[in-house]
Ligand SMILES: Cc1cc2nc3c(=O)[nH]c(=O)nc-3n(C[C@H](O)[C@H](O)[C@H](O)COP(=O)(O)O)c2cc1C
């Protein structure tokens with residue numbers, strides 16, 4: 001009989017009625033898991049630089065363990081070699097010695113405290129590794145495509161055997177630390193995938209050759225790890241079903257299927273179906289890829305193996321995994337970023353509180369930070385990585401109850417509003433528009449997935465209503481109104497001011513505002529110059545190019561998209577090229593002429609660009625009302641784009657920080 005760790009009865013929960021397949025049990029190997037939910041392994045760079053677990057790492061995991069409501073909760077992949085070639089992140093947890101066991105046990109215990117199933121992951125980062133040393137190891141010496149990664153050198157036959165043993169020894173430590181499931185990570189270009197792929201494995205010994213040869217090291221890892229795990233501890237593996245490496249002669253789909261069959265033969269108790277490499281040229285998980293785009297791969301995997309198949313990859317909402325599990329095309333719903341953004345996401349699904357979920361917006365800032373040796377944070381979740389600090393993650397009720405006037409119902413104002421109201425303040429949100437959302441009302445109309453940004457406003461609206469925030473929409477805040485209300489605190493979240501071009505008013509007919517263009521109110525000619533090369537300008541340029549207009553993007557920054565995180569910026573660069581947008585960076589506007597605009601390039605040339613319409617997207621801080629509030633002696637905060645024009649993330653983070661402080 002399969003081992004049961006914790007009893008869970010979901011029958012009375014609304015979510016279990018709505019999503020019966022997500023909340024039904026499954027046996028994986030000899031372990032009984034009460035539901036189909038898994039928090040997938042996630043590096044967060046929160047551990048010590050020496051690989052020891054920290055309080056921050058434990059607190060981070062404890063929150064995610066609460067979220068899976070009895071399901072699988074995996075800690076990040078650990079590196080296993082003292083030489084640190086397998087270490088891919090400066091704060092990656094280590095398991096190359098017994099001295100790491102007590103720290104690892106803290107994580108297993110924190111997961112068990114929440115009555116969830118604790119997963120341990122073995123992850124030699126291979127081509128993505130060697131973050132702290134000069135060079136990394138791999139099956140063959142194949143040059144890196146991405147400059148941020150270190151050169152790779154071919155492992156000797158003895159080193160391959162040593163690597164297998166390192167997996168086995170680290171697995172023993174995971175068992176001793178108290179974990180319940182063992183996983184080998186072979187995704188996105190890490191060492192296991194390097195052995196499997198024809199792109200990176202060019203060996204001629206027993207660890208290379210055809211797919212069976214390339215799987216030999218993996219088979220030895222699976223069998224070695226299984227031998228040291230108790231019989232009721234499932235051993236699974238994450239493997240690519242589509243590498244998306246055709247341009248460098250990576251594995252064919254048939255070879256990938258074969259690798260799955262070989263892993264099953266070797267004794268794997270489940271496979272987590274993954275796709276893409278860091279080095280593949282196709283996007284896989286960014287916002288421009290529709291949700292559910294890849295889930296058909298799980299079905300393909302299930303057609304060829306008989307062990308449970310788990311899968312993540314843009315499955316951000318419960319409906320699709322519910323459907324696929326019901327159709328037996330998937331067995332377990334893996335979740336990574338949606339639980340970075342909201343650790344309690346599946347718990348809220350179970351409890352019928354879906355509208356309270358703060359949705360991931362697939363921006364990949366979390367990943368970008370890891371690759372820049374910074375602790376992971378989340379674009380949309382200000383608490384992420386601060387779970388160990390109760391002042392930040394669980395703010396206290398306000399000592400003195402205040403009447404707070406928040407000017408602006410955009411993401412900064414709304415975030416501040418519900419947080420302050422939850423702490424006991426009386427909060428009034430004013431906006432001159434008669435709708436909430438501020439500039440996101442327009443920004444959400446940009447193509448390539450920006451409509452998903454609106455989920456932030458939907459969440460904030462629900463939270464404001466629950467916290468009792470009072471809204472005064474269609475109401476412009478004036479000096480008189482402030483004097484009349486005389487609140488205890490004023491928060492200015494008024495959004496940015498859009499810069500005009502010197503000497504040219506917005507009333508020339510040719511010059512239109514970004515908001516008017518993005519909302520469809522402005523008449524826009526066929527040839528357009530968008531002034532301002534940050535995210536709002538790029539979104540607008542793409543929006544217009546999609547309508548068939550000839551668009552030129554001109555801006556002061558040295559590169560377009562300076563405010564877009566690097567893990568998403570490359571997508572915009574490609575889309576601008578694909579949509580025929582001409583870009584002039586590091587430029588200023590000299591004058592607007594009858595038939596267009598004259599820009600001054602960084603080296604002093606005056607360059608005329610013909611256009612019918614000029615869109616202003618360049619932004620400045622918004623100082624209006626500041627003096628009035630100050631002159632009344634009222635406590636004042638300025639947040640979001642009104643303080644310094646930035647992005648949605650800064651708005652949310654500013655709003656939260658002031659909300660917990662005020
Ligand atoms: C910040 C971050 C860290 C990750 N760390 C790991 C890891 O340690 N091991 C692993 O196998 N996958 C790791 N992944 C991959 C995820 O587990 C997951 O497969 C991927 O993000 C796709 O799922 P999603 O669309 O739900 O985010 C990481 C992903 C992210 C975004």
Ligand code: SF4
Pocket residue numbers: 337338340341359360361362363364365366367377378379380381
């Ligand atoms: S940083 Fe972006 S991609 Fe990562 S979890 Fe947060 S919202 Fe999602």
